[in-house]
Amino acid sequence: MQDILRKICKLQPMYSSTNTPEMQERGYLIRSKLAEELRVRLPSLQQAFDSIFDDLAVEGSDGIGRKTEAPWVRLFSKAMSPNPREGFYLVIHFAADGSTVFLTVGCGSTIWRGGDLRAVSDDELKARTSWARFVVQQRWKTLSPFEDEIVLGAKAPLPRTFEKATAFAKRIPASDLPNADLDQLLFSAAERLNEIYLAQREQRDVSPGDQDAASVVAIAKPLKARSGKQGFGLTAKERQAVDRQAMFMAMQYLKGLGYNCKDTSATQSFDVLATKADEEMMVEVKGTTSDLCNSVLMTKNEVDLHREHKGKTGLLIVSRIKLFRDSDTPSASDGEVEALLYWDIDDWVSEPMAFQVSRKFA
Structure with a gap:
């Protein structure tokens, strides 16, 4: 997985909204290779979740039509997050300049309204992410090791919304990827996502x-x-x-x-x-x-x-x-x-x- 992440990081500075050869390769790495690496790990990651969340899935996106500055791959429960606009999920983000990988837990940042895909308000995102942090801190008394700020450095509005939709993140510089214990970090993030899902089952996030x-x-x-x-x-x-x-x-x-x-x-x-x-x-x-x-x-x-x-x-x-x-x-x-x-x-x-x-x- 480390090699795939490093390859994506190297392609990030070559970003183009059109389907250039570099973007074709990045899309293949995001949607196929990296997503498959997570799917292979689903049996072990399932151990971090309550048995009721037996519908875990993985998907990746590098843009719909035009390519995005901020590709991502997410792991989620189909019932709790039927699409990227809803619910919480574990998601891997990349800095626009390729310097950093962010392992995060975040929530949907857009909604369909009036036939258009629109960003939810900053206040609503703040309330959602603050609640998720509260749930995790209740259980572990700390956000560690997910205490880093996420800064994607992208120019487009949507990636900036991704930042606001992030509840907590672990920053991994691209140079540190060879020595990073990704499996342990993924498992820890999955445990925290499970805690959020359990709280949602109790409707603790709903007035x-x-x-x-x-x-x-x-x-x-x-x-x-x-x-x-x-x-x-x-x-x-x-x-x-x-x-x-x-x-x-x-x-x-x-x-x-x-x-x-x-x-x-x-x-x-x-x-x-x-x-x-x-x-x-x-x-x-x-x-x-x-x-x-x-x-x-x-x-x-x-x-x-x-x-x-x-x-x-x-x-x-x-x-x-x-x-x-x-x-x-x-x-x-x-x-x-x-x-x-x-x-x-x-x-x-x-x-x-x-x-x-x-x-x-x-």
Whole structure:
């Protein structure tokens, strides 16, 4: 593999957007030789992954039509990353001047929108990559040995987007390739990708509002939901365990502030009535296993209540709840409380997810 990587590095300074002899050779090395080197290693790399990720695959690209400054080869789970625009994957990048190989884990950096392939926003890429680093650091307490900055040095916009889509990287100068332990680095990167995949199975990268929205789409458009990439979601019992833990954490938090708490979730359009002296606050509680909490799903009655009683309501989001599935009765523990007391719902963006459309009767 080292020889193939060095040959690609030597061809990088000869870049042309047209299919010159040098670019033909580079394309063959990327799409055939290097990709095959990774495929040969799939049985050993599979050991870094949970058995549920038994659909590992490899693909390489040096451009569609016109050649790209930044060719790549990626290793991925077909279910978790059905195409380069979606999900996370292990990917090998090359500096434009051929000086460096980068062994990385990154995410899709483009999406189809309005019939065009477009880059996602920098803020969204930053959120995705930051979350992936958080997952890895939780498990290993460090990003080592993937602590290097990726700089491809390309002129075109898309390679610069690749840089922003990289969660973490190992920089290997071309001169160091003969002595680099590539198999060990590949295995370490695969272990970290597996950890990210496992976190995605728990939907830790999906805001609770988006999780619930996916369920609504699955009901309203079941064929569309099946055709796309599936989140693994929670069963009804698992959801109940998470909700119970969220209520427990929320009420403990409010009691710590001196409130008396009454569970009203079964009878009202809010979950907790919190009272203290002459103050009365209606609190909505949302619990999630996710690390990201930028949206929640609310019913029309809940939205109306927060608007009608603005200044007397609150939203408590309990995130990062740990879910245990080891028995027939799931359980949950821990969680981090974000308290938005005296919450102004109009500071957030409210979007209708679905409508109940009924016949008119005379």
